[in-house]
Amino acid sequence: MTTNTTTESTPGTPVLEAAGVTMRFGGLTAVRNVDFTVNAGEIVGLIGPNGAGKTTFFNCLTGLYIPTEGTVRYKGNVLPPKPHLVTKAGMARTFQNIRLFANMTVLENVLVGRHTRTKEGLWSALLRGPGFKKAEKASEERALELLEFIGLEHKRDHLARNLPYGEQRKLEIARALASEPGLLLLDEPTAGMNPQETRATEELVFAIRDKGIAVLVIEHDMRFIFNLCDRVAVLVQGEKLVEGTSEVVQADERVIAAYLGEPFEGDPGEAEAAEIAAAEAGAADSTTSTTKGEAQ
Numbered sequence: 001m002t003t004n005t006t007t008e009s010t011p012g013t014p015v016l017e018a019a020g021v022t023m024r025f026g027g028l029t030a031v032r033n034v035d036f037t038v039n040a041g042e043i044v045g046l047i048g049p050n051g052a053g054k055t056t057f058f059n060c061l062t063g064l065y066i067p068t069e070g071t072v073r074y075k076g077n078v079l080p081p082k083p084h085l086v087t088k089a090g091m092a093r094t095f096q097n098i099r100l101f102a103n104m105t106v107l108e109n110v111l112v113g114r115h116t117r118t119k120e121g122l123w124s125a126l127l128r129g130p131g132f133k134k135a136e137k138a139s140e141e142r143a144l145e146l147l148e149f150i151g152l153e154h155k156r157d158h159l160a161r162n163l164p165y166g167e168q169r170k171l172e173i174a175r176a177l178a179s180e181p182g183l184l185l186l187d188e189p190t191a192g193m194n195p196q197e198t199r200a201t202e203e204l205v206f207a208i209r210d211k212g213i214a215v216l217v218i219e220h221d222m223r224f225i226f227n228l229c230d231r232v233a234v235l236v237q238g239e240k241l242v243e244g245t246s247e248v249v250q251a252d253e254r255v256i257a258a259y260l261g262e263p264f265e266g267d268p269g270e271a272e273a274a275e276i277a278a279a280e281a282g283a284a285d286s287t288t289s290t291t292k293g294e295a296q
Ligand SMILES: Nc1ncnc2c1ncn2[C@@H]1O[C@H](COP(=O)(O)OP(=O)(O)OP(=O)(O)O)[C@@H](O)[C@H]1O
Pocket: 025, 028, 030, 048, 049, 050, 051, 052, 053, 054, 055, 056, 057, 296
C-alpha cells in the first residue's frame, strides 16, 4: 500500500481531541463530559461494560450525533456534524454491525469508500469523459492496493455477501481505508470472530498503524485490547473512569470492580497463543466464523 501523504502527522501530535463531550437522550445522559485525545501513531482502546456509552461517544465523534455539549476536533479543526464531512476531513469508521453492500463485489465495496476522495463531478461521471475515466482508473488501482493490503485481492469479483464473516469484517476496514483517513475508528472489529480471525485482525491493525494511520478501537475482547493498544480509556455509565496503558488499566481496582469483575490473569499473548493452538488442533469449531452475529 502506498503511503498517502495527506494522512501523515508527526507522531505524538493530537489527531483527535474531544473536549467535554456530553450526549443526552431525553432524561438519559449516555456520555458525560468526556475529554479524550488520540495522538498520531497511537492505537487507543475504548472499553466499558454494555451500555457504558462507547458507541454513543463514537457517534458523537463521527458526526452521526451532534453532542449536546462539547467539541470534537480533528487535527485542530472542529469537525462538521455530518458523517460524510467527517470522513472527508480524515476520520473513517466501521460499525458494530457489518454494513457492506451485500450484492456488490468486493472491489465495488472498496470503490464506494473512495467517493470522498474523487474530484470528478456528476456530469463528468454521467458523460464518462476522459477526466472521469482517468480518475476511475486511479481509484480502481488504489482499491486494488487496499485489497492486496488486507489479503482479499484474489476475491475482488466475489459478491460481498458470499465472503466468510472474518473477510467481511476485513472488507469493511478496507472500505474505510479507501477514504484515506488519518484516524480509523473501529467499533467491535472482532465481535464474533474465532481466535485466528481475532489474531489476524490484531496484525492488520498494527499494519494500519504502521502506515501512519492512528486507530481508535472499541472492543469487548480484553486480550485483543490489552495486546494491541498503546493506551486504553474506560467508560462507565457515560463517564471516563480511567485512562492509561494496558498495565495501568488492568491494575486499577475501580476498573476491576466496575467492569472486569475479576483481575485479568496471565499474559494475554500466551493465553491467546494457547487458544489459537487449540483451535488449530481442531479443538475449536471452525464454523463459528460463519454463525455469528452480535457476539457481545
Ligand atoms: N438513540 C438513542 N436513544 C436513546 N438512548 C440511547 C440511544 N443510543 C444509545 N442510548 C442509550 O445510551 C446508553 C449508552 O449506549 P451505547 O450503545 O452507547 O453503549 P455501549 O457502551 O456502546 O454498549 P455496548 O457495549 O452494549 O455496545 C444506553 O443506556 C443506551 O440504551
